[in-house]
Structures are given as structure tokens and as C-alpha cells.
Amino acid sequence: MITLNHYLFVSGALFALGLAGVVVRRNILVIYMCLEMMLSSANLALVAFSRFHLTDGLPDYSAQALVFFTITVAAAEVAVGLAIIVAVYRAKNSIDVESVTKMQG
Amino acid sequence: MSSPLFYIFAAITLLFGAMVIASKNPVTSALSLAVSFVGLAALFVSLDAYFIGTIQVLVYAGAVMVLFLFIIMLLDIKAAEKLKPNYAAVAAAVLLFVVLIMQVAAVLTGFEAGRKSTTDAQLRPQQALVAMGDKALPTIANDLKAGQLPDTKLMGLQLYHKYGFHLQMVGLLLLVGTVGVVVLSKKENSPKGGRE
Numbered sequence: 001m002i003t004l005n006h007y008l009f010v011s012g013a014l015f016a017l018g019l020a021g022v023v024v025r026r027n028i029l030v031i032y033m034c035l036e037m038m039l040s041s042a043n044l045a046l047v048a049f050s051r052f053h054l055t056d057g058l059p060d061y062s063a064q065a066l067v068f069f070t071i072t073v074a075a076a077e078v079a080v081g082l083a084i085i086v087a088v089y090r091a092k093n094s095i096d097v098e099s100v101t102k103m104q105g
Numbered sequence: 106m107s108s109p110l111f112y113i114f115a116a117i118t119l120l121f122g123a124m125v126i127a128s129k130n131p132v133t134s135a136l137s138l139a140v141s142f143v144g145l146a147a148l149f150v151s152l153d154a155y156f157i158g159t160i161q162v163l164v165y166a167g168a169v170m171v172l173f174l175f176i177i178m179l180l181d182i183k184a185a186e187k188l189k190p191n192y193a194a195v196a197a198a199v200l201l202f203v204v205l206i207m208q209v210a211a212v213l214t215g216f217e218a219g220r221k222s223t224t225d226a227q228l229r230p231q232q233a234l235v236a237m238g239d240k241a242l243p244t245i246a247n248d249l250k251a252g253q254l255p256d257t258k259l260m261g262l263q264l265y266h267k268y269g270f271h272l273q274m275v276g277l278l279l280l281v282g283t284v285g286v287v288v289l290s291k292k293e294n295s296p297k298g299g300r301e
Contacts, residue, residue, distance in 0.1 A: 001108065001222040001224065002108050002111045002151075002222060002223060003219060003220055003222045004218070004219040004220075004221050005213045005216060005219035005220065006111065006115075007148070007152070008209070008213055008216075008219060009209060009210065009213055010118065010119065010148065012205065012206065012209030012210075013119055013206060013209070014118060014119060014122055014145075015205070016201070016202045016205035016206050016209070017119065017122045017125075017126065017202065019198075019201055019202070019205065020126060020198035020199070020201055020202040021125060021126040021198070023194055023197055023198040024126060024194050024195050024198035025126060027131055027182075029131050029134075029173065029177060029182075030125065030126075030131055030134050032173075033125055033134055033135065033138045033173065034125065034126065036138065036165070036169065037125065037138065037141070040142065040145055040161075040165065043145075043149075043157070043161075044145060044148060044149070047149050047152050047154045047157055050152075050154065051152040051153055051154065051226070052218075052221050052226050054226055054228070054229075056229075056232055056233045056236035056237075057228055057229025057230065057231070057232035057233045057236070058228065058229075058230075058233045058254070058259065059152075059153060059228070061259050061260060061262075062263070064154055064156070064157055064260060064263070065260070065263045065264055065267070065268050065271075067154075067157050068157065068260070068264065069268075069271060069275055071157075071160055071161070071164055071165070072275045072278070072279065073275065073278065074165075074169070075168065075169060076279050076281075076282035077282075078172060078173075079282050079283070079286050080282050080285050080286055080289070082172060082173070082176045083285070083286040083289035083290045084289060085176065085180075086176060086179070086180070086290060087289055095180060095182060
């Protein structure tokens with residue numbers, strides 16, 4: 001039988017994977033993908049809590065509205081972040097994080 | 106949702122998530138992440154969140170991942186990851202992963218409210234219909250009467266009634282994001298007039 005804890009564990013594991021990826025990878029793009037993964041894992045926890053917190057026999061839609069806003073903000077963030085990555089690539093000709101250890105252009 | 110499906114989609118989500126980190130080629134990473142997001146969307150659907158599942162596929166697996174692939178192709182990264190992996194970072198990442206997983210497991214074993222399964226917490230459209238009374242919109246009331254969950258309609262009601270202001274703010278955020286991207290990706294005009 002699938003319980004709330006199952007979903008929360010998947011969510012936690014996905015977050016841990018994303019965090020490990022951010023630490024271990026040096027490609028900015030892949031680090032960015034791992035950040036997206038962590039955001040999505042939070043969404044999974046929210047939707048799971050929404051489904052198991054019934055109000056009058058329906059899921060709690062406030063949580064799902066929050067997930068909707070998270071997805072929107074994440075999409076805007078990806079657009080801006082990728083533009084920054086392209087700008088960094090133009091300046092340094094590399095997308096390795098170790099090429100941008102100095103703030104000075 | 107029956108348990109084999111849950112385990113299949115959870116495995117897809119986590120295994121392809123691991124592939125994102127493990128693969129050398131960023132294109133493989135991006136495609137793995139897209140598959141991982143589709144698995145996650147299936148988990149959303151299993152939680153009766155059909156709208157969020159659809160949005161997950163459309164926005165994340167569709168738009169965002171295409172944007173990632175577009176940038177990867179645009180930058181044409183070839184010899185990016187020729188360097189040997191930093192073993193200290195790998196050790197730190199594995200340690201972080203294990204500690205975090207153990208912590209989540211430890212918290213969840215003591216979490217009584219998490220023992221509820223989907224059969225314990227069944228959706229009750231009839232009860233919702235009674236609770237809403239006359240205030241329910243006809244389209245929602247009809248679906249509830251038929252014993253269905255009008256997921257997208259309830260979501261729309263929530264977004265446009267309760268969170269209408271927030272929705273407009275998010276629209277403004279998207280506008281600001283668009284302007285920011287245009288400013289960031291604009292090429293600086295060099296004084297010689299030559300193209301960079």
C-alpha cells in the first residue's frame with residue numbers, strides 16, 4: 001500500500017540527488033539542471049501533502065496553487081539563468097565553474 | 106494508484122535523476138532530466154493532481170528542457186568535461202547524499218501522519234458537493250455529482266479567485282524576466298562597428 005511517506009521519501013531522495021549533483025559537477029548547465037531537480041522534488045512533497053490533507057473530501061488546492069507558482073517562477077528563473085550562462089560563456093569561452101572564480105570581468 | 110506503478114515511476118524519476126549527474130555529456134544529462142520529469146509528472150497524476158502533472162510535462166519536460174538543449178547546442182561544448190573528476194567533491198557529494206537520505210528516512214519513520222494511504226484518504230466528491238452548497242459553480246457541481254474530481258476547474262477557481270493578485274504578480278515577474286533576458290543577451294555594440 002502506497003502511503004504519504006513513500007512519496008515524501010521519493011521527494012527527499014530526489015532532493016538529495018540534486019544536491020549531490022550541485023556539489024559534484026563543474027559544468028554550470030548541469031548544476032543548473034540539478035537545481036531544477038531540487039525544485040521539482042519540493043513540488044512533489046507539496047502535491048503529496050495536498051492529496052493527503054483532505055478538506056471536505058477534496059485535496060487541498062492551496063498547495064497545488066503554490067506548486068503552480070513555483071513552476072512559473074522556475075521557468076522565469078531558467079530563462080534568466082541561461083541568459084547569464086550564455087553571457088559568461090561569451091566572456092570566458094567556458095562554462096566550467098572554475099573559470100569564474102573571480103568576480104572581475 | 107496500484108503499487109507496482111508507483112514503484113516503476115519512482116524508479117524512473119530517481120534513476121534518470123542519477124543519470125543527470127553521472128553522464129559526461131550535457132545533452133545526455135538534459136534528456137535524462139526530461140525523462141525524470143515525465144516520471145515525476147506520472148507521480149503527480151497518481152496523486153490526483155492532473156493539472157499539475159500536465160503543467161509539469163508541458164513546462165518542464167517541454168519548454169524548459171528544450172531551452173536547456175538549445176543552449177547546449179548553441180554553446181557547442183565539446184571538450185568541457187575532459188578533466189578528471191574532483192575526488193574530494195565526489196566523496197563530499199556521496200556523503201551528503203547518504204546523510205540526507207538517512208535523515209529523511211529517520212524523520213519519516215517517526216511521522217505518524219505519513220502512514221495514511223490513498224485508501225485511508227479517499228476523495229469524497231459527494232461530501233464536497235454538500236460542503237460547497239449553493240455556492241458551487243454549476244460545472245463543478247455537475248462533475249462532483251457524477252463522482253468525478255474536477256481537478257482543473259477547482260485549480261482555476263483557486264487561482265483566479267483566491268490567488269488572483271498573486272497570479273498577476275507572477276505575470277509581472279515573467280515580464281521582468283523577459284526584459285532581463287533581452288538585456289542580458291543583447292550584444293554590446295563595439296565602437297568599431299565590427300561584429301563580435
